[in-house]
Amino acid sequence: MNIQDYLPALFGGGLIGLAAGLLLHLNGQVAGISGILNGAVDPGRSDRGWRWTFIGGLVLAGLIANITGSLRFTPHDSHPLWLLACAGLLVGAGTRIGNGCTSGHGVCGLARFSRRSLTATLTFMAAGFATVFLARHVLGGA
Amino acid sequence: MRALSGLLLGLLFGTGLLISGMSDPMRVLGFLDLFGEWDPSLAFVMGGAVLVATPLYALAQRRDKPLLDACFVLPAAARVDSRLVLGSALFGIGWGLAGYCPGPVLTALGFGIREPMVFFGAMLAGSQLARGLLPPR
Numbered sequence: 001m002n003i004q005d006y007l008p009a010l011f012g013g014g015l016i017g018l019a020a021g022l023l024l025h026l027n028g029q030v031a032g033i034s035g036i037l038n039g040a041v042d043p044g045r046s047d048r049g050w051r052w053t054f055i056g057g058l059v060l061a062g063l064i065a066n067i068t069g070s071l072r073f074t075p076h077d078s079h080p081l082w083l084l085a086c087a088g089l090l091v092g093a094g095t096r097i098g099n100g101c102t103s104g105h106g107v108c109g110l111a112r113f114s115r116r117s118l119t120a121t122l123t124f125m126a127a128g129f130a131t132v133f134l135a136r137h138v139l140g141g142a
Numbered sequence: 143m144r145a146l147s148g149l150l151l152g153l154l155f156g157t158g159l160l161i162s163g164m165s166d167p168m169r170v171l172g173f174l175d176l177f178g179e180w181d182p183s184l185a186f187v188m189g190g191a192v193l194v195a196t197p198l199y200a201l202a203q204r205r206d207k208p209l210l211d212a213c214f215v216l217p218a219a220a221r222v223d224s225r226l227v228l229g230s231a232l233f234g235i236g237w238g239l240a241g242y243c244p245g246p247v248l249t250a251l252g253f254g255i256r257e258p259m260v261f262f263g264a265m266l267a268g269s270q271l272a273r274g275l276l277p278p279r
Contacts, residue, residue, distance in 0.1 A: 008161050008162060008163060010162075010189070011190065012159065012163065012187060013186060013189060013194075014190045014193070015155070015158030015161065016162065016190070016191040016195075017158075017196075018194050018198070019155035021197075023147075024198070024199055024203075025201070025202040025205075026144075026151070026208055028212075028213060028214040029208075030217065031151075037244060041270070049144060049148070053148035053149035055152060056149060057155070058156040059156075059249065060153055061157050061160060062252025063251075063252030066254065072163070073168070075166070076255060078168065079240055083240065085261075087236045087237075087240035088236065088264025089236070089271075090233065091243060091261075091268065092269035092272065093271060093272035094231070094234070094235070094268075095244060096229065097228055097229030098228070103245050105230070110195075111196040112199055116217075116221070116222050119222045119227065119230070120227075120230040124233050125234065126234065127233070127237075128237045130235075131174070131235045131237075132176075135239070136175055137178065
């Protein structure tokens with residue numbers, strides 16, 4: 001284990017934290033992606049503008065990275081479609097019910113010392129660990 | 143101005159996701175694979191993010207209002223309830239199945255492959271379904 005291997009992770013994380021901090025400072029909003037997306041799509045909202053441009057920024061970042069060929073990993077399809085659909089449904093429903101995701105609870109909530117977010121983070125982490133354990137080491141999938 | 147700020151910060155956030163490797167579902171699954179070939183990268187991503195966000199959050203909240211809007215929009219709920227735990231558990235399961243969560247899948251839409259698109263569509267559907275079924279607090 002070389003600390004140099006983890007510098008991109010640390011640096012990238014820092015950028016995420018910076019973006020979240022600035023979003024609060026400038027727009028007064030929490031950088032919880034599930035919440036931003038829900039607020040952009042749900043009926044009856046009056047604050048869609050910044051939400052759609054933020055979402056656009058996320059997609060654009062990926063597009064630029066893709067076009068410039070600067071990704072360190074090779075994105076490829078690696079799961080059956082039915083599994084992706086189930087996973088997506090669970091993530092969509094779960095983040096709605098739990099009112100947050102890795103960015104909302106795991107970054108912003110922890111940055112605010114929120115007990116709710118700590119509970120949420122520990123819970124989804126545990127669920128994630130358990131799911132991968134079952135999928136890879138019990139059921140023998142990938 | 144709020145929209146411009148949104149765009150730039152979305153770009154910044156997305157760049158962070160991509161550089162950190164969090165946009166790579168295989169890397170995420172590697173972190174969640176505690177009993178396999180464990181990749182601790184994600185811990186450094188979240189650590190770095192929280193390390194930077196915490197003082198910025200403290201600074202921001204000293205203001206009476208954000209720079210570009212009339213008030214802060216912060217979560218009002220304080221109680222840890224069953225909804226929070228159930229929702230987080232469901233989210234964690236979905237996350238562990240494909241290695242995608244909302245932020246990374248949005249950046250992944252720029253890759254031009256099928257997976258994130260299917261996940262994203264299902265994610266929207268799941269969210270709207272839950273919204274329809276959830277009793278108001």
